[in-house]
Amino acid sequence: MDIGVGSAPDGTQAEKVHAPGGLPAVPPERSGLFRASRVPGTGKGVPRFDHASGRPPDIAHVSQARRHLISDPRVNEQIRISPVRLIDADGEQVGIVSLDKAREMADQAELDLVEVADRARPPVVKIMDWGRYRYEQQKKAKEARKNQQTQETKEIQLRPRTDDHDFQTKLRRARGFLEEGNAVRVVLRFRGRELRRPEVGVETLERMLESTKDIAQVEQLSKRIEGRRLVARLEPLNSG
Structure with missing residues (x-):
């Protein structure tokens, strides 16, 4: 490689770099060190390390591309290793065959x-309708997420002398929450002179617990009145 002298756009002299044979050398920014390698199936390139600036490529971009590559198994022409252990479309073991035979x-x-x-060595391959299989797997995953319930804790508040109509209304709400798979926190609050007869409040709370024992179990129960209240936590029987 030889170095010559030429004219720069501003009229000054600038060095020209020539490869052997008189051909211009490839500029560094167009060399392989700066090219982006293509990631199959993503339509994107993963930038390589920039040796000129010393900056690494976009790590998030690279990680996303790699996650894409490992999210699905290799299919058809993506499979490279031969021989393979083949399972046919009926689920029967064919045995170890060449990759070309399996593709055929x-x-x-x-x-x-x-x-x-x-x-596995050799890797195991199966003949199937990949599009249909993938659709069914995605459908099952969607249904599983839909059916998965996140338990919430609902609260029901009582008073020591809650009248029967109000009690039945709150009982229906508590049972509804429990049947939906939620936990229920029953809080009985005392006010003023109600603390003189705490047994009245205890009886009201016990009535609620007794009325829900067929669908709930008591996970937590106050042993004494704290902060002018008694608290019980109910869990649905089928929560486990």
């Missing part, structure tokens, strides 16, 4: 070849 059988069945155990 998948083509004959008009289905896909999916790598189901990449860490």
